[in-house]
Amino acid sequence: MTxxxxxxxxALRMRGGASWLDLVLGAAGLGSLVLLWWVGSxxxxxxxxxxxxxxxxxxxxxxxxxxxxxxxxxRRVFGALAIAMVAGFLAAYVMHRGGLWGMVVERYVSIMLxxxxxxxxxxxxxxxxxxxxxxYFVVSIIxxxxxxxxxxxxxxxxxxxxxxxxxxxxxxxxxxxxxxxAPHLIPYTFAAxxxxxxxxxxxxxxxxxxxxxxxxxxxxxxxxxRFLLVDAMLWLIVFMVILLGTEYLLLLPAERRVLRWRGSGxxxxx
Amino acid sequence: MSAVAEETAGAGYIRVEGLSVSYxxxxxxxxxxxxxxxxxxxxAVLGPSGCGKSTLLHxxxxxxxxxxxxxxxxxxxxxxxxxxxxxxxxxxxxxHRLLSWRTVxxxxxxxxxxxxxxxEEINERIDRYLEMLHIDGFxxxxxxxxxxxxxxxxxxxxxxxxxxxxxxxxxPFSTLDEVxxxxxxxxxxxxxxxxxxxxxxxxxxIREALFLADRIYILTKGPARVFDVAEVPIERPRRYxxxxxxxxxxxxxxxxxxxxxxxxxx
Numbered sequence: 001m002t003x004x005x006x007x008x009x010x011a012l013r014m015r016g017g018a019s020w021l022d023l024v025l026g027a028a029g030l031g032s033l034v035l036l037w038w039v040g041s042x043x044x045x046x047x048x049x050x051x052x053x054x055x056x057x058x059x060x061x062x063x064x065x066x067x068x069x070x071x072x073x074x075r076r077v078f079g080a081l082a083i084a085m086v087a088g089f090l091a092a093y094v095m096h097r098g099g100l101w102g103m104v105v106e107r108y109v110s111i112m113l114x115x116x117x118x119x120x121x122x123x124x125x126x127x128x129x130x131x132x133x134x135x136y137f138v139v140s141i142i143x144x145x146x147x148x149x150x151x152x153x154x155x156x157x158x159x160x161x162x163x164x165x166x167x168x169x170x171x172x173x174x175x176x177x178x179x180x181x182a183p184h185l186i187p188y189t190f191a192a193x194x195x196x197x198x199x200x201x202x203x204x205x206x207x208x209x210x211x212x213x214x215x216x217x218x219x220x221x222x223x224x225x226r227f228l229l230v231d232a233m234l235w236l237i238v239f240m241v242i243l244l245g246t247e248y249l250l251l252l253p254a255e256r257r258v259l260r261w262r263g264s265g266x267x268x269x270x
Numbered sequence: 271m272s273a274v275a276e277e278t279a280g281a282g283y284i285r286v287e288g289l290s291v292s293y294x295x296x297x298x299x300x301x302x303x304x305x306x307x308x309x310x311x312x313x314a315v316l317g318p319s320g321c322g323k324s325t326l327l328h329x330x331x332x333x334x335x336x337x338x339x340x341x342x343x344x345x346x347x348x349x350x351x352x353x354x355x356x357x358x359x360x361x362x363x364x365x366h367r368l369l370s371w372r373t374v375x376x377x378x379x380x381x382x383x384x385x386x387x388x389x390e391e392i393n394e395r396i397d398r399y400l401e402m403l404h405i406d407g408f409x410x411x412x413x414x415x416x417x418x419x420x421x422x423x424x425x426x427x428x429x430x431x432x433x434x435x436x437x438x439x440x441x442p443f444s445t446l447d448e449v450x451x452x453x454x455x456x457x458x459x460x461x462x463x464x465x466x467x468x469x470x471x472x473x474x475x476i477r478e479a480l481f482l483a484d485r486i487y488i489l490t491k492g493p494a495r496v497f498d499v500a501e502v503p504i505e506r507p508r509r510y511x512x513x514x515x516x517x518x519x520x521x522x523x524x525x526x527x528x529x530x531x532x533x534x535x536x
Contacts, residue, residue: 161363161365161367162367162369164328164333164363164367165361165363165367167331167332167333168331168332168333168359168361168438169361169380169381169384169385169432170332170358170384170385171380171381171384172384175380175383175384179369179372179380180369183369183371183372184371186371260412261370261371261372261373261412261413261414262370262414263412263414263415
């Protein structure tokens with residue numbers, strides 16, 4: 001009757017590669033966080049109750065003034081991440097080419113990787129004062145070394161045999177870039193993007209806490225200063241929903257779509 | 271020109287003269303190699319593993335430049351200043367070298383686009399050559415979904431769809447299981463008879479060379495030089511188990527024993 005563990009695994013597998021097991025584990029993780037929150041609210045005076053926060057959520061979301069701040073943060077995250085991706089690619093390319101500039105950029109990237117995000121954020125914000133440019137600069141400068149390292153791995157893993165094939169078939173430079181080099185880098189680009197996306201959100205909110213009067217970080221700081229702990233929790237929930245929502249509903253499906261050629265890796269019969 | 275090249279001189283479509291190649295500028299991979307291939311001829315290049323056979327094809331395709339000597343295909347110097355005007359070359363590598371992120375049809379289309387073939391013609395050729403290689407149901411399939419044999423068929427279809435002046439094949443069946451490899455050899459022989467392409471087929475298998483080729487250039491152990499040229503006087507279609515093929519195989523083994531360093535003098 002039973003098909004054993006393989007049958008069970010197959011039965012648990014859903015369309016698109018996700019499994020019921022993933023969902024169960026995800027729900028368990030979320031459940032444990034809610035439990036911690038509940039314990040915190042029961043044992044301390046400063047953590048608001050779950051019911052109290054969620055009952056305030058509908059009214060909070062209908063306030064028109066929260067959305068400009070949400071949009072400001074989203075704009076900063078995407079803008080700074082775009083700068084970091086371009087800068088990271090250029091740094092990776094220079095490092096891959098080697099030579100003096102390659103060594104210089106490599107040292108710079110190594111140093112930047114060793115500086116804690118908070119310290120870098122504070123230093124940059126002192127330099128740029130309380131300006132919008134400062135936020136973009138901080139996020140880009142903190143995330144681009146990670147992007148550079150991931151893309152450098154991609155450049156180093158390029159398949160020389162495909163370059164030979166392209167040369168033998170006389171593919172023009174643009175066709176080589178479009179069909180051979182760029183697609184090879186796409187998995188590495190997605191890896192860098194997904195890793196640094198969450199990182200960028202954290203740094204943007206951190207920068208907003210200290211530097212500017214707009215954005216989710218600034219609103220969070222204001223709520224905290226006024227001891228509006230329910231508001232602080234509501235901002236935290238909005239932050240997490242946007243971060244995880246865009247990750248799972250935007251980035252992950254886009255990655256699956258672009259990398260669909262990987263398939264299961266299973267060979268067809270000869 | 272060496273004695274071997276003089277013997278085979280004539281209406282050579284591919285002419286290789288005094289070719290010497292080295293990867294590091296010091297250690298030669300190919301040395302003073304001469305070769306001529308007539309238009310429409312199926313020539314095998316036979317040599318032991320690592321002797322420089324693949325290097326020879328790299329230079330013939332223009333991927334590598336030689337240290338000395340020259341190669342002409344259809345009167346055009348390979349790797350010369352007018353290389354872009356030289357006739358197209360199909361190259362079937364030992365591994366399939368397909369772009370995993372492009373479908374079977376797209377893999378073929380890319381090389382045809384680079385050769386300036388019109389979109390309509392590309393579409394028609396993809397269908398025709400996939401059908402010819404018995405993989406016509408796989409046009410929109412990702413290479414990773416194919417078996418090793420199917421991928422190599424796509425690689426051959428890509429080379430032939432270019433309708434090249436010359437097809438270079440570098441041990442294309444060496445990674446396949448023996449049954450698939452035999453089937454592929456059979457189909458390649460049939461395809462060649464139908465299409466009349468000029469094929470240079472590199473192999474270390476004497477029997478494979480005898481089964482496929484009109485003539486066999488036998489190379490020395492590296493650095494590669496032409497040691498001998500063997501005609502294959504067996505009528506087509508050939509059978510892999512033909513006793514005459516076995517007899518010729520024995521003769522070639524006797525000839526190369528000493529030269530390939532298996533026995534006798536190194």
